[in-house]
Amino acid sequence: MEKEEEVRLLGFWASPFTCRVKMALKLKGVPYEYLEEDLMNKSPLLLELNPVHKKVPVLVHNGKPILESNLILEYIDQTWTNNPILPQDPYDKAMARLLAKFVDEQVAPAGFRSLVKAEKGIEVAIEEARELIMFLEKEVTGKDFYGGKTIGFLDMIVGSMIPYCGVRAWEFMGIDMIPEEKFPALNRWIKKLNEGEIVRECVPPREEHIKHLKRNEERVKSAYKRQT
Numbered sequence: 001m002e003k004e005e006e007v008r009l010l011g012f013w014a015s016p017f018t019c020r021v022k023m024a025l026k027l028k029g030v031p032y033e034y035l036e037e038d039l040m041n042k043s044p045l046l047l048e049l050n051p052v053h054k055k056v057p058v059l060v061h062n063g064k065p066i067l068e069s070n071l072i073l074e075y076i077d078q079t080w081t082n083n084p085i086l087p088q089d090p091y092d093k094a095m096a097r098l099l100a101k102f103v104d105e106q107v108a109p110a111g112f113r114s115l116v117k118a119e120k121g122i123e124v125a126i127e128e129a130r131e132l133i134m135f136l137e138k139e140v141t142g143k144d145f146y147g148g149k150t151i152g153f154l155d156m157i158v159g160s161m162i163p164y165c166g167v168r169a170w171e172f173m174g175i176d177m178i179p180e181e182k183f184p185a186l187n188r189w190i191k192k193l194n195e196g197e198i199v200r201e202c203v204p205p206r207e208e209h210i211k212h213l214k215r216n217e218e219r220v221k222s223a224y225k226r227q228t
């Protein structure tokens with residue numbers, strides 16, 4: 001990286017989307033300035049850089065804002081080419097992108113529905129979420145990581161969303177969403193993730209995170225009801 005390069009990340013500590021970008025920057029060894037956002041009182045800088053969605057994360061590279069966590073991961077991978085994040089093979093790359101979309105657009109909302117006690121009842125919501133999570137179980141079966149031998153794109157995406165966000169939220173609701181006997185590969189993968197420095201340093205600290213999720217439970221439920 002050239003000396004004059006400037007890298008800044010606007011994020012929120014408990015955001016899974018911010019967490020995956022931190023993991024990518026850490027894996028690449030990119031130094032950056034981290035700017036924590038108060039999402040209840042967003043900074044003028046965030047509103048200027050992301051005027052449409054007003055969301056974090058935003059990566060700012062030499063003054064240019066890059067939005068959307070998964071696009072940020074791709075940008076990081078193409079800009080700093082050491083320690084590749086995405087698979088090199090075109091088919092594997094397409095599959096990784098497809099699964100990333102699946103995690104954010106299907107698995108995360110299904111997990112969310114199970115937390116807010118969906119209309120059909122909690123048991124149905126849990127089973128629906130598990131059916132989707134089963135695709136992630138199959139994908140990591142027989143592998144160390146989704147990316148193969150080392151942490152890559154999908155490890156960051158599934159990792160930020162499931163073990164370091166969903167599982168913590170399900171836990172305090174008393175839901176064992178991914179029991180070991182039903183999801184052995186996912187549980188083994190989570191143990192491996194926990195051993196990695198990249199992940200450990202970038203995920204929200206567990207106790208504070210659980211307190212934050214609890215505090216936000218009611219607010220999240222009413223926001224969900226307004227959307228449906």
Ligand SMILES: N[C@@H](CCC(=O)N[C@@H](CS)C(=O)NCC(=O)O)C(=O)O
Nearest residue numbers: 015016017039055056057068069070
């Ligand atoms: N699709 C976006 C989602 C980002 C997102 O939802 N960020 C949340 C924090 S976890 C946010 O900034 N929320 C503020 C708001 O909705 O006002 C991405 O992948 O970056």
